Amino acid sequence: MSPNPPSDISAVSALDEPARRRLYDYVRGHRDPVGRDDAAEALGMARQTAAFHLDKLADEGLLTVEFARRTGRTGPGAGRPAKLYRRSDREVAVQLPERSYELAGQLLAQALDDAERTGESPRRSLDRRARDLGAAIGAEAGPDDLLGTLEGCGYEPRVEGTDITLVNCPFHALAQQHTAMVCGMNLGLIEGLLDGAGCAGRRARLAPEDGYCCVRIEPAPATG
Structure with a gap:
């Protein structure tokens, strides 16, 4: 049985945490998906901290996750695909993204x-x-x-x-x-x-x- 989808209340609450909100704003400000290393460096966070908060935002449905090899290499020896994040299309009660x-x-x-x-x-x-x-x-x-x-x-x-x-x-x-x-x-x-x-x-x-x-x-x- 699949878990219940996150509630709008929990999604809004997730953005009350300052570091999490900064990461959300950073991701939504980019056309292409953002990696953990990029976000951590841009916001002056430890990579582990950025990864934790990005995953929390994904758990709440505010970000979507995809995997890709940033180098473009494929096949054996190409390494593991990087975990990337982009803003989701989900709308919550407080209108993120904003609607009028x-x-x-x-x-x-x-x-x-x-x-x-x-x-x-x-x-x-x-x-x-x-x-x-x-x-x-x-x-x-x-x-x-x-x-x-x-x-x-x-x-x-x-x-x-x-x-x-x-x-x-x-x-x-x-x-x-x-x-x-x-x-x-x-x-x-x-x-x-x-x-x-x-x-x-x-x-x-x-x-x-x-x-x-x-x-x-x-x-x-x-x-x-």
């Missing part, structure tokens, strides 16, 4: 009200509402803390070269079922945020990729 389904519901309800009142198409109204909300958020934050603002909105931004990728979609489950509508809303929200914050050197575009938000932020093309 209530916000999406409010935007959808407002868009439907606007459509009934003005005759505007619901899709156009939703995009406009999302853009207006993003502009208000951006205007309050300003241009100097774009990453912090995106982090506060639940997007988990990551700088990759000249682009900003968004590791988390706050509307993930809705986007799976209503992709075009929700991704359009997401794009409008982030475009509004960039405009409101005065980030003229950045633009948002749709760039769907598994495991990421559908929107990517890149340098705006030079205008001649």
Whole structure:
């Protein structure tokens, strides 16, 4: 008989331990799976301590485990595969990763009200509402803390070269079922945020990729 799955309460409690939370944040901040040695060195921990906490996070379902030979060698003499960790897709009651389904519901309800009142198409109204909300958020934050603002909105931004990728979609489950509508809303929200914050050197575009938000932020093309 298989053991019971970990509860949301125990998963949340696991992150109360400071070293464990640092390790969770370190793993979720990387696109590729993370090894014990990498995490221990980056966070200044003993390897044994890092391994213990990483396994605890995996036991709680917050990380998933995979095995691979980091050298790429195979066959006899290649050594044992390394144990690697990446953030799992599990959602717990405190929303890790963060979701904003209530916000999406409010935007959808407002868009439907606007459509009934003005005759505007619901899709156009939703995009406009999302853009207006993003502009208000951006205007309050300003241009100097774009990453912090995106982090506060639940997007988990990551700088990759000249682009900003968004590791988390706050509307993930809705986007799976209503992709075009929700991704359009997401794009409008982030475009509004960039405009409101005065980030003229950045633009948002749709760039769907598994495991990421559908929107990517890149340098705006030079205008001649």
